[in-house]
Amino acid sequence: MALLEVRGLETAYGASQVLFGISLEVARGEVVALLGRNGAGKTTTLSSIMGLVKPRRGSIRFDGRDIFRCEPFEACRAGLGFVPENCRLFGGLTVAENFEAARRPALSSSAGWDLAQVVELFPDVERFLDQRASSLSGGQQRMVAIARTLLGNPALLLLDEPSEGLAPLVVQAILERLARLKRTGATVLLSEQNLRFATELADRIYIIERGEIRYEGRPEELGAHPEVREKYLMV
Numbered sequence: 001m002a003l004l005e006v007r008g009l010e011t012a013y014g015a016s017q018v019l020f021g022i023s024l025e026v027a028r029g030e031v032v033a034l035l036g037r038n039g040a041g042k043t044t045t046l047s048s049i050m051g052l053v054k055p056r057r058g059s060i061r062f063d064g065r066d067i068f069r070c071e072p073f074e075a076c077r078a079g080l081g082f083v084p085e086n087c088r089l090f091g092g093l094t095v096a097e098n099f100e101a102a103r104r105p106a107l108s109s110s111a112g113w114d115l116a117q118v119v120e121l122f123p124d125v126e127r128f129l130d131q132r133a134s135s136l137s138g139g140q141q142r143m144v145a146i147a148r149t150l151l152g153n154p155a156l157l158l159l160d161e162p163s164e165g166l167a168p169l170v171v172q173a174i175l176e177r178l179a180r181l182k183r184t185g186a187t188v189l190l191s192e193q194n195l196r197f198a199t200e201l202a203d204r205i206y207i208i209e210r211g212e213i214r215y216e217g218r219p220e221e222l223g224a225h226p227e228v229r230e231k232y233l234m235v
Helices: 042-050 072-078 095-102 115-121 123-128 138-150 168-183 195-201 219-223 226-232
Strands: 004-013 016-026 031-035 057-062 080-083 156-160 188-192 204-209 212-217
Touching (some): 016 031, 016 212, 031 042, 042 072, 042 080, 042 156, 042 188, 072 080, 080 138, 095 138, 115 138, 115 168, 123 138, 138 156, 138 168, 168 188, 168 195, 188 195, 195 219, 204 219, 204 226, 212 219, 212 226
Parallel strands (some): 031 188, 080 156
Antiparallel strands (some): 004 016, 004 057
């Protein structure tokens, strides 16, 4: 059974409908990428799952529980962790204080993530534990945001555009850290525009265009369909 199962999801902002029957699933221990151009509906999909936006129709089941139209704090308690594109750190707090605010015990009997483990995953973070979050660069904030969410010990990590707006060297560094995270057995659903970034991480890929899923497959399968990449991903 899938850890996350989304069926027929429809979401709108007022009279403007954005999602039209989105269906996807994520198995435990799997990394799944939701690929698409800017404005395709990727962020709205993740926000709907997390309860930040209320969908109109459909179903969302997480670890066997119905979380459709739940509040964000309920989704968090159920085991979801969300890293938005803009990070949303507490800018007036230090990095260490951000970490302390997010810390939650693991839901299972496993030891879960602690400060030593997230510093091992993101070694650069240790250098600015005492700095205010607002003083960090965009790449540093992205790493801190992911580390902070891991300290909440989610069963599923939702990552919204982790490579967006970052310099190529920083993107590569984050890709390497997330590849290490994948090797720990973490379950991840990420949205991305960067095809290379997504295909190097993901076990499976969904492509979304104008609020609908247009393609589902493995990265190597997508590589055999240049017409799909051209139609839905190229600018």
